[in-house]
Amino acid sequence: MAIVTSLLFLIAIVLQTVESKYMEYDTSAEIVPGKLNVHLVAHSHDDVGWLKTVDQYYVGTNGTIQAACVQDILDSLIPALLADKNRKFIYVEQAFFQRWWRQQSQAIQSITKQFISSGQLEFINGGMCMHDEAAPHYIDMIDQTTLGHRFIKQEFDLAPRIGWQIDPFGHSAVQAYLLGAEVGFDSLFFGRIDYQDRAKRYVDKSLEVVWQGSKSLGSSAQIFAGAFPSNYEPPSGFYYEVNDGSRDIRIVQDDIDLFDYNVQKQVDDFVAAALAQANITRTNHIMWTMGTDFQYQYATTWFRNMDKLIHYVNQDGRINALYSTPSIYTDAKHAANEYWPLKTDDYFPYADRVNAYWTGYFTSRPGLKGYVRVMSAYYLAARQLEFFIGRSKTKSATDSLADALAIAQHHDAVSGTSKQHVANDYSKRLYIGYKEAKEVVAASFARLTESAPRSGYKALATEFQECPLLNISYCPATEVNISHGKKLTVVVYNPLGWKREDIVKIPVISDNVIVQDSTGKEVESQFVPLVNTALRLRNYYAAAYVGESPSVTPKYWLAFKATVPPLGFNTYTITSSKGTSRLAKKKPYKLIGSQNETVEVGPGALKLVYSADGGLSQYINKETLVNETIKQSYKFYSSYDGSQDHEYFQASGAYVFRPNGTYPVLEKKKISLNVYRGPLYDEVHQRINSWIYQITRVYKDKDHAEFEFTVGPIPIDDGIGKEVATQISTTLKTNKIFYTDSSGRDFMKRVRDYRADWTIKVDQPIAGNYYPINLGIYSKDDNNELSILVDRSVGGSSIEDGQLELMLHRRLLHDDSRGVAEALNETVCALDECYGLTVQGKYYARIDPLGGGAAKWRRSYGQELYSPLLLAFAEQDGNKGIDLQKPIFSGFESSYSLPENVALITLQELEDEKVLLRLAHLYEVGEDKDLSVKATVELKNLFQGRQISDVKEMSLSGNQERDEMLKNRLVWKVEGSKDGNVGISRGSPLDSEELVVELYPMEIRTFLVDLDHREEPGIAVK
């Protein structure tokens, strides 16, 4: 009662003294020709995991870390957009949108659909996340974009028009031409480019360019690209998140009866900020990004203030302000009919100020980066195997892995820049996805080998085991007693479209076994003992990662050569050797201990020579006649702690690489060698120091050296973080030039201490010359070419002529003050002890005569590295258990194989039984004299036993027909350019009768294929 009385009293006072009333704001402004147009783009940048996990961000938990709740953002948009039909908003991250969408009522879904059809709400970018551009492989970028785009197509019948990579820390050429132009985007916007580059672009008004990312596809795959003047926030003073206590929010106060009326000041500030931006921008259109990280949790505050700004600024009349979107902005830029500067190459590396090169994250969290790569390859293979047996109508067994992989491409996920608990969440999702996918892999093997009656395959499917920890020699399926009568069957699956020979290695407990092929013929095999270092790592990490304490200890690696048909498998049987072996050697290996002479290793044409001090000294190939002095070593950079900084604190951290010194890793003058020789390959074991172990392999049939490194725990008891690199030095006169891949695809020319677009002031001669590597790095001189390929994304460079280096691992003690607020000090706990993370991986090096097989190796072997053979194991006891009726299989028509310059990068059955197929030409124009040419693929031969009833060529993300995409594409004018299409070739449209796909260098073509119905129903997987 008392409350009511006082309320009445208050209302009475208000009625008596206040003249203000409801105010209607005119927000209907559209583009006004002849005036400066300020496009207000309302947006929220929602990281798909960073300081909190993706689900914590969505539901809003863990608020003490960050007060961010994405469902509040999407919920609060509904009334805010309903309140005024002129208000507009863009939404980007489909991982969040899909979470929200599933939870909405029909009514809210229908309102949302109206917003989308009226243009009030627009999907931008449209992938599951805003992927990073340094650490993800292009196949993962395509997959995660496809996943988001297919949802938008199915649910709203739309294709996003605009690329929106506003936060990733540098920008790759592949993003521009492949994930931009080839998915049908008309423009691409981003926030982060080098500060020196940006300063120069202010002067010549070249923040906005036409970007041609691929020299092979040239102007046929170019895109309008805009870097923002500073970041993706509004100009200073126009920020309106009401609950953000960290900033001073200057509300537009237009009620004359209240204190602090500020309309004229706000209008003047707005006009001044707009004119300043117009000064560095071509045409009379500028964009203001009205939002930042996790904004619009109470959307009305932002819109109320923007309503007022639009109203009063337009009343003022000096300039025109309007609610806009990047699509409207892009169309306005296009309509201006301006000529734009041409940008080729990319925007790496990125520095945001002096001494702050964001080149550390190229390597940060190498374990996660490795896991993402392994799962990416597994996903590609699992989708193929699922296609062979038909997917379930309701849910694909690979859906969870698809989701987990998509989220893992986020620019704080595989980049290694999230908090530790979030990195754990990404790994957990990948593991859950893997566990589901491996069921369909096992079921597919059971069905395809006809190891069981068709009605019973499901029960037997579990007979096929896999060994996800094979890299650390943990494989319970092979560590079994193969006594008389028992057999171990190994299914070796090849996801590539060409026949393949490779060495398979599995741990075994005895050397009394032999390997037979599917005809019963013994194949050549080799044993190498498992050393104690490997066993210790195995036992600790098996406990840490799968919670298992191995009960048996394998004694050897058993290696044998497998020959596998394209897109298919072969099977091998391991049995007891007693009395049957023709090939098994009496001694399983030959060991040469430490010695004082040079040692030559390699059973084939390639020989590595080690000098008496244990160091690699010579690389000799007796066939190609290369004979090159070579050194291979490890070093570490001590991480700068920021303590001497005055103006800007800058420690080395998860993002930034800031070395404070370079130190060789060498504790002794001499590194002893253990050499294990065998018929298939030789191994050189070296303990480099107490925390680096290296195995170098030289294969009989391979012309490269394989380096397997085990690095860690990196010691930090001296209080200094360390960033560990390996290097190969030769006498090649490389004249500062080297090449690194763009997202695993085109190779970009890099010149040390040089940028093509501006004159660089070098303050960090090492960190400023680091580049992201997904496939490889190489350099050359007039005689030879030195190439290195990698097994995951890493940072690398050529710091001196003739030298190439890779950063393999980082352990840091300071945060680099870019938001993650955690030192990158990865620690693993198991068996009651915690240690710094140990990372094991491989890289591969080769020297060719110039113009020899280097490009072919980088492309073909690079594809084999991306898609390793997938192994599954089944134990058979006498006549019981599985009996493989079909030990060899190929998904292609018999004897068909893809040309060696083409890879099958997607073969996936979709919900509607259509098949998504992607074929990629692997070579650039001019890269190889024989293989940088047109390739043809006969589609009819790709689907064994099935007829194609219809094929449509699609955009890269499969969300629109390619013809449609090309018809709608905006064409941009380029300054000083005559005809950028000279010498650029594209495959002709597919003839529906012939069904032969033509692919020219670097083309990726995407098809939606209808096949006749299969005889058997698809497999049901829980």
Ligand SMILES: [Zn+2]
């Ligand atoms: Zn972000």
